[in-house]
Amino acid sequence: MKPFFYLLALLCLGFNASGQDKLEPSDSEKRLDAFSAEKRHELSLDVTAALALPALQPRYEYILGRYSGLGADIFIALDSDEVETEELEKLSITPFYRQYFFSKEDYGAKGFYAEGFLKAYTYENDDFIGPRPISERGDNTYFETALGVSIGWKWVSNSGFMIDLGFGIGRNLGFSSEPDELRESVIPRGGVHFGWRF
Numbered sequence: 500m501k502p503f504f505y506l507l508a509l510l511c512l513g514f515n516a517s518g519q520d521k522l523e524p525s526d527s528e529k530r531l532d533a534f535s536a537e538k539r540h541e542l543s544l545d546v547t548a549a550l551a552l553p554a555l556q557p558r559y560e561y562i563l564g565r566y567s568g569l570g571a572d573i574f575i576a577l578d579s580d581e582v583e584t585e586e587l588e589k590l591s592i593t594p595f596y597r598q599y600f601f602s603k604e605d606y607g608a609k610g611f612y613a614e615g616f617l618k619a620y621t622y623e624n625d626d627f628i629g630p631r632p633i634s635e636r637g638d639n640t641y642f643e644t645a646l647g648v649s650i651g652w653k654w655v656s657n658s659g660f661m662i663d664l665g666f667g668i669g670r671n672l673g674f675s676s677e678p679d680e681l682r683e684s685v686i687p688r689g690g691v692h693f694g695w696r697f
Contacts, residue, residue, distance in 0.1 A: 538562075538659055541570070543694020553577045558663075558692055560597070565607025568597045574620070589640065591620030593688070595649075609655040616688065618645045618669055624677060641677045645669035645686050655696055663692040 545556035554577055560570030574591040595616035599608050621642050647669025655661040666689030675682055 538696045541568075541661060541694055541696045543661065543663060543692035545572075545690035545692050547690045548574065556690065558694070562608040562696075566599050568599070568608050568612075570595055570597075588620055588622045591618055593618040593620075599653075609653045609661075611652055612650070612665075614649045614651075614665070614667070616647055616649060616667070616669065618647070618686070618688070619643075620645070639677070641675040643671050643675040645671045647686070647688060649688050659696040661692075661694050661696050663694070665689055665692075 539562040541560040543558045548554040548556040555575045558572045560568045572593040595614045597612045597614040599612045649667025651665025653663045
């Protein structure tokens with residue numbers, strides 16, 4: 500008699516599981532699935548670079564899936580003569596790969612992330628001792644490449660508006676012809692990006 504009850508219990512569980520498979524997704528789940536499938540591109544601009552330097556730093560990211568993305572930043576300094584610093588980045592391109600964590604939604608690629616990046620950039624080093632007028636500085640332009648990591652957090656609304664806050668550090672690989680005693684070994688990376696996922 501017991502084997503009959505075991506068999507009956509297994510059959511009931513099987514019918515229950517097959518009934519659950521046929522449940523229709525909710526309207527919210529359908530919207531999130533559609534959003535995830537259609538909106539895989541992001542364009543944003545670093546507002547800190549625009550306000551503090553001034554410079555333009557647009558970013559593009561392609562969403563590979565709910566947990567990863569691939570993209571690149573471009574940095575363009577607009578007017579370096581007004582910035583009083585010995586070393587100033589002029590132009591750079593920074594490809595990166597991101598891994599997102601704790602993203603439980605079907606539509607993901609947001610929240611906490613870690614990224615690896617490779618930055619190729621040119622910079623000027625005025626190489627002066629003591630204060631001198633800007634017109635008397637001897638500008639030297641160098642090329643360098645850095646490898647580094649960053650962490651950050653990304654917020655994305657259901658409409659696609661996004662804010663990306665991140666920071667990191669990279670180590671220069673030593674391609675610059677600048678003398679060793681003047682060369683920086685590490686570079687910072689970071690900013691606040693506002694943009695749109697579409």
